[in-house]
Amino acid sequence: MTHAPFAARLTRCPIPFDAARGADAAARLAALAPELRALLAGAAGCSPYLAGLMAHEAGWLEEALQGAPEPALAAVLAGLEAETPASLPTALRIAKRRVALLAGLADLGGVWPLEAVTGALTALADRAVDLSLKALVGEEIRRGKLPGAAPEDARTAGGMVVLAMGKMGAGELNYSSDIDLICLFDEERYAPDDYHEARAAFIRVTRKMASWIGDNTAEGYVFRTDLRLRPDASVTPVCIAMAAAEQYYEGQGRTWERAAYIKARACGGDIAAGERFLKRLVPFVWRKHLDFAAIQDAHDMRLKIRDHKGLHGPVVLEGHDMKLGVGGIREIEFFTQTRQLIAGGRDADLRGRSTVGSLAALAAKGWVPDGVAAELTTLYRAHREVEHRLQMAADAQTHALPVSAEGFDRLARMMGEADTAAMRAGLRGRLERVAALTEEFFAPGETSGEMPDLPDASRVLVEGWRAYPALRSARAAEIFRRVKPGILRGLLRAANPDEALRQFDGFLRGLPAGVQLFSLFDANPQLVELIVDICATAPGLARHLSRHSSVLDAVIGGDFFAPWPGTGPLRAALAGQLAALPDYERKLDAARRWAREWHFRIGVHHLRGLVDAAEAGRMYADLAGACVAAVWEPCCAEFTSKHGPLPGRGAVVLGMGSLGAERLNAASDLDLIVIYDDAGVEASEGKRPLPTRTYYARLTQALVTALSAPMAEGRLYEVDMRLRPSGKQGPVATALERFRSYQRSEAWTWEHLALTRARAIVGDAGLAAEVEALRREVLAAKAGGETVLADVADMRRRIFAAKAPDGVWEAKIGPGRLQDIELLAQSCALRAADPARRVEAQLRAGLRSGCLGKSEEAALQEAYRFLWRLQAGGRLLTDRPLDMDQIGEGARAFLLRETGMADLAALASRLDAATARVAAIVDGVLAGTG
Numbered sequence: 024m025t026h027a028p029f030a031a032r033l034t035r036c037p038i039p040f041d042a043a044r045g046a047d048a049a050a051r052l053a054a055l056a057p058e059l060r061a062l063l064a065g066a067a068g069c070s071p072y073l074a075g076l077m078a079h080e081a082g083w084l085e086e087a088l089q090g091a092p093e094p095a096l097a098a099v100l101a102g103l104e105a106e107t108p109a110s111l112p113t114a115l116r117i118a119k120r121r122v123a124l125l126a127g128l129a130d131l132g133g134v135w136p137l138e139a140v141t142g143a144l145t146a147l148a149d150r151a152v153d154l155s156l157k158a159l160v161g162e163e164i165r166r167g168k169l170p171g172a173a174p175e176d177a178r179t180a181g182g183m184v185v186l187a188m189g190k191m192g193a194g195e196l197n198y199s200s201d202i203d204l205i206c207l208f209d210e211e212r213y214a215p216d217d218y219h220e221a222r223a224a225f226i227r228v229t230r231k232m233a234s235w236i237g238d239n240t241a242e243g244y245v246f247r248t249d250l251r252l253r254p255d256a257s258v259t260p261v262c263i264a265m266a267a268a269e270q271y272y273e274g275q276g277r278t279w280e281r282a283a284y285i286k287a288r289a290c291g292g293d294i295a296a297g298e299r300f301l302k303r304l305v306p307f308v309w310r311k312h313l314d315f316a317a318i319q320d321a322h323d324m325r326l327k328i329r330d331h332k333g334l335h336g337p338v339v340l341e342g343h344d345m346k347l348g349v350g351g352i353r354e355i356e357f358f359t360q361t362r363q364l365i366a367g368g369r370d371a372d373l374r375g376r377s378t379v380g381s382l383a384a385l386a387a388k389g390w391v392p393d394g395v396a397a398e399l400t401t402l403y404r405a406h407r408e409v410e411h412r413l414q415m416a417a418d419a420q421t422h423a424l425p426v427s428a429e430g431f432d433r434l435a436r437m438m439g440e441a442d443t444a445a446m447r448a449g450l451r452g453r454l455e456r457v458a459a460l461t462e463e464f465f466a467p468g469e470t471s472g473e474m475p476d477l478p479d480a481s482r483v484l485v486e487g488w489r490a491y492p493a494l495r496s497a498r499a500a501e502i503f504r505r506v507k508p509g510i511l512r513g514l515l516r517a518a519n520p521d522e523a524l525r526q527f528d529g530f531l532r533g534l535p536a537g538v539q540l541f542s543l544f545d546a547n548p549q550l551v552e553l554i555v556d557i558c559a560t561a562p563g564l565a566r567h568l569s570r571h572s573s574v575l576d577a578v579i580g581g582d583f584f585a586p587w588p589g590t591g592p593l594r595a596a597l598a599g600q601l602a603a604l605p606d607y608e609r610k611l612d613a614a615r616r617w618a619r620e621w622h623f624r625i626g627v628h629h630l631r632g633l634v635d636a637a638e639a640g641r642m643y644a645d646l647a648g649a650c651v652a653a654v655w656e657p658c659c660a661e662f663t664s665k666h667g668p669l670p671g672r673g674a675v676v677l678g679m680g681s682l683g684a685e686r687l688n689a690a691s692d693l694d695l696i697v698i699y700d701d702a703g704v705e706a707s708e709g710k711r712p713l714p715t716r717t718y719y720a721r722l723t724q725a726l727v728t729a730l731s732a733p734m735a736e737g738r739l740y741e742v743d744m745r746l747r748p749s750g751k752q753g754p755v756a757t758a759l760e761r762f763r764s765y766q767r768s769e770a771w772t773w774e775h776l777a778l779t780r781a782r783a784i785v786g787d788a789g790l791a792a793e794v795e796a797l798r799r800e801v802l803a804a805k806a807g808g809e810t811v812l813a814d815v816a817d818m819r820r821r822i823f824a825a826k827a828p829d830g831v832w833e834a835k836i837g838p839g840r841l842q843d844i845e846l847l848a849q850s851c852a853l854r855a856a857d858p859a860r861r862v863e864a865q866l867r868a869g870l871r872s873g874c875l876g877k878s879e880e881a882a883l884q885e886a887y888r889f890l891w892r893l894q895a896g897g898r899l900l901t902d903r904p905l906d907m908d909q910i911g912e913g914a915r916a917f918l919l920r921e922t923g924m925a926d927l928a929a930l931a932s933r934l935d936a937a938t939a940r941v942a943a944i945v946d947g948v949l950a951g952t953g
């Protein structure tokens with residue numbers, strides 16, 4: 024890439040504060056172009072430090088400024104590679120002078136933006152750490168002090184790595200920054216008996232490296248080093264084993280350390296080992312749930328810093344700390360990092376190291392308004408430029424504004440401002456604007472209004488909350504104190520306040536902990552409204568929430584109320600999440616968390632009338648299909664790693680029953696069967712080969728376990744395999760040829776009825792197409808069976824004898840109810856040899872084939888829609904048989920809305936009429952008189 028020369032890129036120029044010193048510097052480099060001499064005069068006239076560097080490096084500087092700054096920087100860094108251990112410390116100090124001078128002039132002249140300036144300083148720091156580390160480890164190896172290490176191990180520093188933290192990790196070093204480092208070594212490279220000797224060698228290397236880089240010699244220094252960010256720095260050595268560091272973070276790590284690791288980056292030594300360590304730390308840094316409790320932690324950190332530095336109170340420019348003071352740089356960094364901690368566990372795109380880049384990512388994902396992110400970015404860059412000029416003056420690690428009028432005059436001239444008062448006004452305005460944009464986010468809110476008046480019984484109930492597990496910690500109690508008035512006011516507005524309060528009490532009583540959830544409420548008041556809505560309407564959903572409150576994360580994830588994505592994007596999203604996880608158990612837990620959030624989303628959309636019962640039924644089916652498909656892949660991968668690839672052509676998983684018909688409710692289980700084609704292969708080829716039949720039987724059992732076994736994150740679905748050939752007596756996986764012959768010559772009518780709803784969910788595409796062709800072939804062959812109606816009538820009698828309706832509001836089991844309609848619809852599809860799977864389409868097939876009359880088909884369609892609304896609504900509200908006296912007023916109102924009835928009497932009348940009409944139609948059709 025070709026860069027324009029330095030002089031052609033000048034956009035601004037400092038004004039000499041000390042004109043004589045500036046003129047002297049410009050005269051020393053008289054051969055340069057006038058605009059470059061003006062820059063040198065301004066820089067030297069404002070900064071004694073830069074003037075000294077110009078004098079020291081005049082020959083190098085004259086050549087460097089003739090061309091572009093980028094190749095000049097690259098040449099300085101590249102030149103360090105040839106240095107010997109003896110010459111490297113001095114060479115690093117010369118390089119520091121040159122990089123500091125080049126970056127300072129490029130900054131003052133507007134040649135480089137902020138990111139290029141900080142990037143140049145960071146590149147030098149990286150090179151200094153890496154070269155010093157490898158040279159010193161090489162010395163330890165040559166002296167025989169690193170057990171088992173060979174000379175070539177110096178290239179990876181013998182397994183030692185340096186993590187750049189803070190601004191160095193982010194590539195944001197300021198002009199006179201120290202560098203925050205954590206030094207670790209990979210203990211797995213050493214035998215247990217050699218551990219202590221290796222650790223001692225790495226501790227020596229760390230101390231010498233800090234000296235090589237940080238000591239101030241006759242040639243200056245490179246960077247001041249700070250090693251205090253390591254775990255438990257007061258008692259641990261300066262270099263520790265990775266395993267010990269991991270153990271510390273897992274057991275004792277604090278929020279400020281999580282925030283520090285946002286910017287962590289392996290910068291020297293064994294980079295690959297460092298990256299593996301950082302990957303293992305991801306669960307510590309990035310919590311899987313939205314972490315709003317981090318807001319309070321960040322606020323507490325800010326207050327402690329201000330208390331320690333005495334930085335409270337209004338902005339007074341004299342002596343104000345541009346980094347830690349009110350409206351300073353740290354406010355923007357905390358604002359950004361805290362939001363990253365809140366959401367980065369769920370969205371890896373928010374895990375960037377740089378402040379500016381992370382603000383842009385947060386805005387893109389809706390966590391920060393675009394305008395706020397843009398304004399904070401501009402303010403951040405302006406603050407950093409002021410910080411750099413404060414430090415350039417004397418190469419001091421300071422962030423304090425001047426305390427004298429002369430000092431402000433110097434700062435203004437260095438910024439190219441002739442009017443000091445205008446510069447001060449702009450600076451004050453920027454500090455106050457940062458404070459205004461960030462303070463409200465950090466400062467904990469006051470209580471959400473006054474406590475409402477409660478009846479005596481309710482007051483007693485509320486007072487009992489303090490004994491619940493979720494409120495036992497002082498921190499949880501303090502956060503809940505702020506949100507409780509708003510919660511109570513919402514509950515009192517419910518149709519039945521006492522009932523809503525009791526349901527919320529049950530929700531709160533079931534919570535194992537409260538800090539995270541209450542912080543979520545505190546930061547997102549709209550969630551309080553949703554919780555009140557659920558407690559007032561759907562007690563079953565409220566009980567589910569108390570056990571799985573983390574699903575509320577999804578509500579504020581940005582797209583909770585977006586249109587339904589459909590089965591393709593759903594499957595891709597879950598598959599992508601699982602692919603990023605390294606082990607099988609974590610994949611299954613992640614699938615459970617993901618499914619639970621989407622399941623909750625469907626329920627909320629249904630509850631709030633954003634979708635109707637039919638749409639919700641399709642969504643639940645899409646979700647189940649995505650889960651089966653996504654879990655099948657890691658299930659197969661885990662199995663093949665032990666027993667070899669799937670023998671033959673592989674297998675296909677069929678969804679049967681309601682899953683096949685794409686109509687599930689909130690509490691549905693899954694009917695599945697597995698068909699495989701061995702293609703003549705008798706056994707698998709793997710470390711532990713299995714006969715083909717055993718292979719697919721065990722693989723199917725592994726799939727069922729993956730879907731249904733209770734784990735830390737609960738279970739995905741109950742699975743029913745009884746629709747396979749021969750039911751419970753048959754193998755759990757069926758060979759294609761066996762399936763074909765069974766369906767043609769052995770299957771009962773009820774199995775052919777089940778086949779009308781079979782649908783391939785996942786597996787080999789060619790095999791799935793063949794199974795579908797077979798399904799259609801069987802339906803065509805059995806369509807004219809003389810016993811179909813008699814068999815269906817017999818099945819119907821058996822069903823009714825086995826299970827009576829669960830109460831008067833039963834919508835599924837019993838004459839004239841959903842199961843009756845579904846059975847008749849399947850018989851229509853079978854008799855018509857129609858491939859339709861959904862009930863509505865199967866009924867239409869019955870009309871086209873003459874199995875149903877027009878009025879009968881219309882009555883069945885209408886009754887099916889009505890009964891499905893009642894069934895789906897009831898299963899959303901409660902996991903028990905529907906009892907209108909138990910579910911509460913809000914739930915009853917929801918069901919009336921769903922079914923379009925004015926009151927319970929009208930609903931009961933409609934239910935009686937619909938079931939009577941359906942039962943009569945089914946009786947007539949099965950008797951051959953329909």
